Amino acid sequence: MSEQTTSTAAPVSTSGGGADLHIVDVTKRFGSFKAVDDLTLTIPAGSFFALLGPSGCGKTTTLRMVAGLEEPSAGRIVIGNEDVTHKKPYKRPVNTVFQSYALFPHLDIFENVAFGLRRSGSKDVRNEVEAMLELVELSTYARRKPTQLSGGQQQRVAVARALINKPEVLLLDEPLGALDLKLRRQMQIELKRIQTDVGITFVHVTHDQEEAMTMADTIAVMNAGQVEQMGAPMELYENPVTTFVANFLGQSNLIKGELTGKTGGDASLLVQGQRMAMPTARVHSERDEVWVGVRPEKMQISRAGTAVEGENSMAGVVTDASYIGVSTQYLVKLPWGQEVSIFSQNLSTEGPLGAGEDVVLHWNPAHTFALDASQDADAGAEKVEGDE
Amino acid sequence: MSAAPAPGAAAPADDVARSVGTKAWTPYALLSPGMLWLAIFFLIPTVMLARMSLSSGSAFAGDGTFTFSVKSLQWGNYGDAISKYVIDSPIFQKSLIYALIATVLCLAIAYPLAYTIAFKAGRWRNLLLVLVIAPFFTSFLLRTTAWSTILSDSSVVVQFMESTGMLNVLHAINTPDSWPTWTQIFPDGLTGENRVLQTPLAVILGITYNFLPFMTLPLFASLERIDIRLIEAATDLYSSAFTAFRKVTFPLSLPGVVAGTLLTFIPAAGDPVNAALLGAANDSLMGNAIDAQFKATGNYPLAASLSVMLMVVIVTMVALYVRRAGTEELV
Numbered sequence: 001m002s003e004q005t006t007s008t009a010a011p012v013s014t015s016g017g018g019a020d021l022h023i024v025d026v027t028k029r030f031g032s033f034k035a036v037d038d039l040t041l042t043i044p045a046g047s048f049f050a051l052l053g054p055s056g057c058g059k060t061t062t063l064r065m066v067a068g069l070e071e072p073s074a075g076r077i078v079i080g081n082e083d084v085t086h087k088k089p090y091k092r093p094v095n096t097v098f099q100s101y102a103l104f105p106h107l108d109i110f111e112n113v114a115f116g117l118r119r120s121g122s123k124d125v126r127n128e129v130e131a132m133l134e135l136v137e138l139s140t141y142a143r144r145k146p147t148q149l150s151g152g153q154q155q156r157v158a159v160a161r162a163l164i165n166k167p168e169v170l171l172l173d174e175p176l177g178a179l180d181l182k183l184r185r186q187m188q189i190e191l192k193r194i195q196t197d198v199g200i201t202f203v204h205v206t207h208d209q210e211e212a213m214t215m216a217d218t219i220a221v222m223n224a225g226q227v228e229q230m231g232a233p234m235e236l237y238e239n240p241v242t243t244f245v246a247n248f249l250g251q252s253n254l255i256k257g258e259l260t261g262k263t264g265g266d267a268s269l270l271v272q273g274q275r276m277a278m279p280t281a282r283v284h285s286e287r288d289e290v291w292v293g294v295r296p297e298k299m300q301i302s303r304a305g306t307a308v309e310g311e312n313s314m315a316g317v318v319t320d321a322s323y324i325g326v327s328t329q330y331l332v333k334l335p336w337g338q339e340v341s342i343f344s345q346n347l348s349t350e351g352p353l354g355a356g357e358d359v360v361l362h363w364n365p366a367h368t369f370a371l372d373a374s375q376d377a378d379a380g381a382e383k384v385e386g387d388e
Numbered sequence: 389m390s391a392a393p394a395p396g397a398a399a400p401a402d403d404v405a406r407s408v409g410t411k412a413w414t415p416y417a418l419l420s421p422g423m424l425w426l427a428i429f430f431l432i433p434t435v436m437l438a439r440m441s442l443s444s445g446s447a448f449a450g451d452g453t454f455t456f457s458v459k460s461l462q463w464g465n466y467g468d469a470i471s472k473y474v475i476d477s478p479i480f481q482k483s484l485i486y487a488l489i490a491t492v493l494c495l496a497i498a499y500p501l502a503y504t505i506a507f508k509a510g511r512w513r514n515l516l517l518v519l520v521i522a523p524f525f526t527s528f529l530l531r532t533t534a535w536s537t538i539l540s541d542s543s544v545v546v547q548f549m550e551s552t553g554m555l556n557v558l559h560a561i562n563t564p565d566s567w568p569t570w571t572q573i574f575p576d577g578l579t580g581e582n583r584v585l586q587t588p589l590a591v592i593l594g595i596t597y598n599f600l601p602f603m604t605l606p607l608f609a610s611l612e613r614i615d616i617r618l619i620e621a622a623t624d625l626y627s628s629a630f631t632a633f634r635k636v637t638f639p640l641s642l643p644g645v646v647a648g649t650l651l652t653f654i655p656a657a658g659d660p661v662n663a664a665l666l667g668a669a670n671d672s673l674m675g676n677a678i679d680a681q682f683k684a685t686g687n688y689p690l691a692a693s694l695s696v697m698l699m700v701v702i703v704t705m706v707a708l709y710v711r712r713a714g715t716e717e718l719v
């Protein structure tokens with residue numbers, strides 16, 4: 001229904017359906033532990049919104065509060081213009097695709113999908129269910145029991161069962177978590193297609209950053225019950241505002257530096273005695289002590305002595321080079337002992353640089369970002385290597 | 389003991405590997421003790437019982453022996469059993485109906501109990517489970533006798549039932565005199581005008597009490613297995629708490645309901661103790677009738693044919709019931 005380009009721009013509001021979802025100052029305590037800590041989010045109608053964060057950061061808890069399965073300790077939840085904070089789950093215009101699917105084992109696929117329609121007293125259950133099964137390509141399985149389906153098929157039933165009720169907001173709690181990589185990629189495309197077709201607001205929880213980036217219009221990165229940063233995938237990746245986001249979404253090289261001045265749109269930096277420049281708009285620090293960040297693929301690596309004009313640069317020694325076809329991953333040791341990583345496209349005809357070679361690293365100042373140095377430089381980092 | 393057995397241990401491990409190869413035998417090997425037990429203590433006695441039910445003779449009359457001949461099968465024993473215990477006095481029907489009522493009462497009491505223990509008890513769960521089976525630590529006879537005190541005419545319970553008019557209502561529930569003899573299950577009402585002990589209700593309550601754990605435990609087992617997320621999914625799909633129960637929780641607990649009702653109904657239908665201790669002297673059930681024919685009269689063939697009859701009817705009822713319940717989407 002909506003014209004959706006492969007946009008990474010601001011979420012597209014569609015006339016297709018769905019309603020804005022506002023989570024306002026919501027806190028959820030379990031005993032003295034805050035699973036969700038003063039969370040505020042606005043999710044525009046019709047958008048595909050991803051809630052991305054490491055295990056235990058409060059994603060499921062947030063969804064459960066929106067669905068009404070958990071009551072917030074404080075704050076409000078508003079769908080469209082209606083405050084639903086204290087409404088029973090069955091009175092909310094919201095449906096959930098559960099992390100474990102939670103299909104009813106005693107009912108066949110048809111009845112699973114028809115469940116919500118039968119409760120809300122729909123007139124034309126039969127045709128609607130058949131149309132929905134058609135959409136998720138499960139028509140031939142209507143009379144099977146959930147246990148007789150594969151994981152991917154069960155997942156589609158779970159989506160169909162929620163979607164058929166045409167909720168204002170569809171909540172998806174890691175719906176693809178149990179699937180293998182190939183099937184997951186396939187389902188991501190399928191889910192995205194369905195969302196574009198029906199135009200309902202999707203809130204998709206995941207801890208797979210690639211999944212969030214490929215599917216969502218807008219991503220909120222959560223950590224320890226709070227939103228670290230929210231925005232379009234490209235914005236989050238190119239211009240992270242915290243070390244957690246810089247490390248959790250892809251990788252980042254963070255080097256200690258000092259902000260020495262701002263003139264107009266440009267800021268100047270001093271990094272281990274070396275002057276560098278960057279756009280002021282990419283400085284996310286109140287203090288002068290900063291982490292100077294550059295993504296590994298934004299850094300270029302050249303033999304020592306290569307002239308680099310108008311770019312930020314620093315010298316180093318290659319400690320490791322792994323050739324992986326499409327690119328070569330280098331580890332380069334900087335004079336003060338820190339190691340940075342560089343993903344370099346294999347454009348030269350001479351083959352990769354070897355370990356022990358003196359090199360110069362350089363990058364476009366516009367690719368530099370600066371983060372408050374009081375943060376842990378490794379926040380969110382383990383996840384990138386550990387997962388997937 | 390630590391290092392020495394190591395080389396030796398390799399040999400049994402090899403044996404295990406080999407026996408896995410011939411695993412076609414494993415199920416039979418595992419089944420055989422149970423099969424042997426069933427053969428000795430169930431199959432053979434059942435055949436002997438059936439044979440006795442078609443024999444003639446008496447333990448106390450003549451030379452005290454029984455004759456069984458394939459040429460003259462004593463089907464008359466069954467005729468006697470039916471005319472005495474079905475037509476002249478409806479003891480057979482009464483046993484089944486008392487057991488049925490007790491089973492329904494058990495279900496009505498045990499379901500909320502098991503539900504609470506499974507879903508709402510939190511850290512009290514284990515304690516409550518222990519309490520459910522705690523009565524087993526005292527003798528069955530003793531506990532049943534205790535009920536004759538609880539239900540005695542001067543007891544608080546009976547006084548309360550009397551003063552609230554409950555007894556009048558229960559007394560009024562009877563099988564009208566105009567009905568034929570074989571339907572006279574409660575000729576004098578479910579209770580007396582001002583007493584409970586030695587009335588049908590006392591027997592039914594006794595059975596209900598005694599078999600309650602047999603209903604509660606299977607119900608608990610099947611309720612406890614239910615994934616809470618299924619119930620959440622139901623509420624997410626526009627079910628109120630009650631609808632979620634009706635459409636999800638209850639259907640998923642059906643295996644427990646079936647197991648519980650069978651474990652209650654089958655033994656209840658043949659139980660002699662509750663009728664003997666709590667019922668009126670003339671108000672005996674099948675268990676008592678069989679007991680009397682064996683011990684008092686020595687009419688083993690009649691007693692045996694009563695047993696066979698009861699068994700056949702129960703097995704038929706159970707088979708129909710399980711089939712019916714089986715079509716209701718057992719998981």
Ligand SMILES: Nc1ncnc2c1ncn2[C@@H]1O[C@H](COP(=O)(O)OP(=O)(O)OP(=O)(O)O)[C@@H](O)[C@H]1O
Pocket residue numbers: 030035053054055056057058059060061062207
């Ligand atoms: N019912 C509960 N009682 C106590 N603590 C809870 C409860 N539910 C969740 N928590 C805690 O709240 C935190 C957030 O849990 P939540 O399930 O929202 O995490 P999540 O982000 O969905 O993680 P995952 O990616 O592993 O699913 C966790 O530390 C968890 O232990």
Ligand SMILES: [Mg+2]
Pocket residue numbers: 059060061099173174
């Ligand atoms: Mg979760």
